Amino acid sequence: MATISQIAKEAGVSRTLVSRVLNNKPGVSPENRQKILEIIEKNHYVPNGLARALVLQRTMTIGVVMDDLCNDFFFDLIAGLQNAGEEHGYNILFCSGRKDIDTKMKYVDYFSQGRTDGIIAYGSNHADEELFRSIAAKSVNCVLIEGNLDDCKVDKIRLDNFHGAYVATEHLIKQGYHNIIHITNDMNYDVSLERLNGFVQAMHDYRIPLGPDSIVYGDCYEEAAYQQMKKLFAVGKKPDACFVGADKPAFGVLRAAIETGLSIPGDLAVIGFDDDTPESRDIVFPGLSTMRQPLYEMGRAGVELLLDAIEQPGREPKTQTFEAELVLRDTCR
Amino acid sequence: MATISQIAKEAGVSRTLVSRVLNNKPGVSPENRQKILEIIEKNHYVPNGLARALVLQRTMTIGVVMDDLCNDFFFDLIAGLQNAGEEHGYNILFCSGRKDIDTKMKYVDYFSQGRTDGIIAYGSNHADEELFRSIAAKSVNCVLIEGNLDDCKVDKIRLDNFHGAYVATEHLIKQGYHNIIHITNDMNYDVSLERLNGFVQAMHDYRIPLGPDSIVYGDCYEEAAYQQMKKLFAVGKKPDACFVGADKPAFGVLRAAIETGLSIPGDLAVIGFDDDTPESRDIVFPGLSTMRQPLYEMGRAGVELLLDAIEQPGREPKTQTFEAELVLRDTCR
DNA sequence: TTGTACGCGTTATCAT
DNA sequence: ATGATAACGCGTACAA
Numbered sequence A, B: 001m002a003t004i005s006q007i008a009k010e011a012g013v014s015r016t017l018v019s020r021v022l023n024n025k026p027g028v029s030p031e032n033r034q035k036i037l038e039i040i041e042k043n044h045y046v047p048n049g050l051a052r053a054l055v056l057q058r059t060m061t062i063g064v065v066m067d068d069l070c071n072d073f074f075f076d077l078i079a080g081l082q083n084a085g086e087e088h089g090y091n092i093l094f095c096s097g098r099k100d101i102d103t104k105m106k107y108v109d110y111f112s113q114g115r116t117d118g119i120i121a122y123g124s125n126h127a128d129e130e131l132f133r134s135i136a137a138k139s140v141n142c143v144l145i146e147g148n149l150d151d152c153k154v155d156k157i158r159l160d161n162f163h164g165a166y167v168a169t170e171h172l173i174k175q176g177y178h179n180i181i182h183i184t185n186d187m188n189y190d191v192s193l194e195r196l197n198g199f200v201q202a203m204h205d206y207r208i209p210l211g212p213d214s215i216v217y218g219d220c221y222e223e224a225a226y227q228q229m230k231k232l233f234a235v236g237k238k239p240d241a242c243f244v245g246a247d248k249p250a251f252g253v254l255r256a257a258i259e260t261g262l263s264i265p266g267d268l269a270v271i272g273f274d275d276d277t278p279e280s281r282d283i284v285f286p287g288l289s290t291m292r293q294p295l296y297e298m299g300r301a302g303v304e305l306l307l308d309a310i311e312q313p314g315r316e317p318k319t320q321t322f323e324a325e326l327v328l329r330d331t332c333r
Numbered sequence C: 001t002t003g004t005a006c007g008c009g010t011t012a013t014c015a016t
Numbered sequence D: 001a002t003g004a005t006a007a008c009g010c011g012t013a014c015a016a
Helices: A004-011 A015-022 A030-042 A049-056 A072-087 A101-112 A128-137 A161-174 A190-205 A222-234 A247-259 A279-284 A295-311 B004-011 B015-022 B030-042 B049-056 B072-087 B101-112 B128-137 B161-174 B190-205 B222-234 B247-259 B279-284 B295-311
Strands: A061-065 A091-095 A118-122 A142-145 A155-159 A180-183 A241-244 A269-274 A289-292 A319-322 A325-327 B061-065 B091-094 B118-122 B142-145 B155-159 B180-183 B241-244 B269-274 B289-292 B319-322 B325-327
Touching: A004 A015, A004 A030, A015 A030, A049 B049, A061 A072, A061 A101, A072 A091, A072 A118, A072 A295, A091 A101, A091 B101, A101 A118, A101 A128, A101 B091, A118 A128, A118 A295, A128 A142, A142 A295, A155 A295, A161 A180, A161 A190, A161 A241, A161 A269, A161 A289, A161 A325, A180 A190, A180 A222, A180 A247, A222 A247, A222 B279, A241 A247, A247 A269, A247 B279, A279 B222, A279 B247, A279 B279, A295 A319, B004 B015, B004 B030, B015 B030, B061 B072, B061 B101, B072 B091, B072 B118, B072 B295, B101 B118, B101 B128, B118 B128, B118 B295, B128 B142, B142 B295, B155 B295, B161 B180, B161 B190, B161 B241, B161 B269, B161 B289, B161 B325, B180 B190, B180 B222, B180 B247, B222 B247, B241 B247, B247 B269, B295 B319
Parallel strands: A061 A091, A061 A118, A118 A142, A142 A155, A155 A319, A180 A241, A241 A269, A269 A289, B061 B091, B061 B118, B118 B142, B142 B155, B155 B319, B180 B241, B241 B269, B269 B289
Antiparallel strands: A091 B091, A289 A325, B289 B325
């Protein structure tokens, strides 16, 4: 790799002039500029980004740390981050954690060591708490998406999960469903509890008593919800509506119901959460009604918030909250 | 952000000693080591990675450039890259192109500017050619996965698409199917042509004539293949087997066949390519027989090959070729 | 054991 | 217009 000194030497000028040419700055005679450009071209010279970042104290880079790159749930978030970053001239770097906190932590450290101007971290798993606190302790610009550490002085992008769940449940109630159950998302995530709370509150507000089977504990995959529903149907339980804490398990509910011969939404109405349905599911299942989580917008907002923090060192942390939106398709009238 | 000089000053020693402590090197008295460690801890000091990389001429980082991070096809590849990188102590950085060559190019430049020890680029789109040539021209360690520029002096990880397609077609033939059609993958990708060629060669070797409907041009999504097959069935065409150039369109074929009332594999046998079926599809469709593309292993091999190149500057480029493996499930006997 | 001095590749300041 | 010099933060030979 050629360096600026080698180019300068070959051109018979000082590094200063080469630097000016590289950065399109005035103060170079046309002849010298021309000559320098040719030599740069000839040697395929590209300036070293590390050295430049070191002296400029700016990397124009944002590091993103998520649970797992291999999950279609994050597609919209990734797109939002990338697009917003690009608009502001920033490079967005992703890393692939593998649901283990250690890898996530490793990359947070990596990004923190001067390699980025800021970090965007996603997660709401209980295990993330330690990670997020360590980030907050460092003097690193950082935005937490989804993470809910009330006592931490960090910028945050949040979704109002409680309200979203409330809206979904309320909609079911107002449509005349009264034997409503809730299948939770993975309770290792804070959001799952918030959604459960929203469900409970709505049921309470409308004076609908919760029975022993009103709350079923699931996870963020399809299979568990499928099994739980099959079990429920097998013992003769007949809920007329089901609010599910995430879309993936909602498909498990649909599958169990369809196999059992129930008509959707006649015998059973279903509302999910997230709106992260891959195309392929819409083809074979009835369109899932759900609470849309605006991940694309949240990703964009995360970048904006981070840049805002970078530009105003020492300002108080902000929290920006998004609302989920009820999207009615086929599984609920 | 604290610096090594500040720590040294506060400890009343030279930067050398602090550096030794940071890197666990001998030559520091126990008392000094202890004192320095405490001050480091107190200040949340972390060494600057840029400065370190600059002087060490090593970033311990690999940059990965793919068409699109938002595609479940790449999940196994990502996992392979990450795991292999981690085993060797390397940080793997991903970026999100958006199927446009410009973003890809931008990140290749970014990674090339001294920020990584090497680049792994994935792609076989015709538009990638320019990109790959520009990479090859630079003096950057780089491995191309899937890209097929025969005349380029770069390390490559390849899949033998021709042979894979041949094996799939041959299997159908040997199973007694003779009215076989091929639905191509997106012909903008080199791999699609290779797979088409493998199909044609096998048909030719077994003396099975190709009719006007033997080759149907599709893309890498489900819908086009679905439409094409519906059209075919509508005009009374009755192939007894179908080799599809990718898994996603293969599901389009299955859907069209099932809707038309055909039994699988009785009336129509189907073999796909890639084996990138998401869980969710297996649940509602018969298990898709396919040629498994070992993306996880290819990702791993890409990292190994790159590190090999880094350790031996100037060595001749190598190409490592993988074979696809026939995986028989339900859609083909 | 400890510290000095130089270099990594770049930009910026300030002379000339 | 041009160039010498310092600085960014760090590692390391070398000398003490």
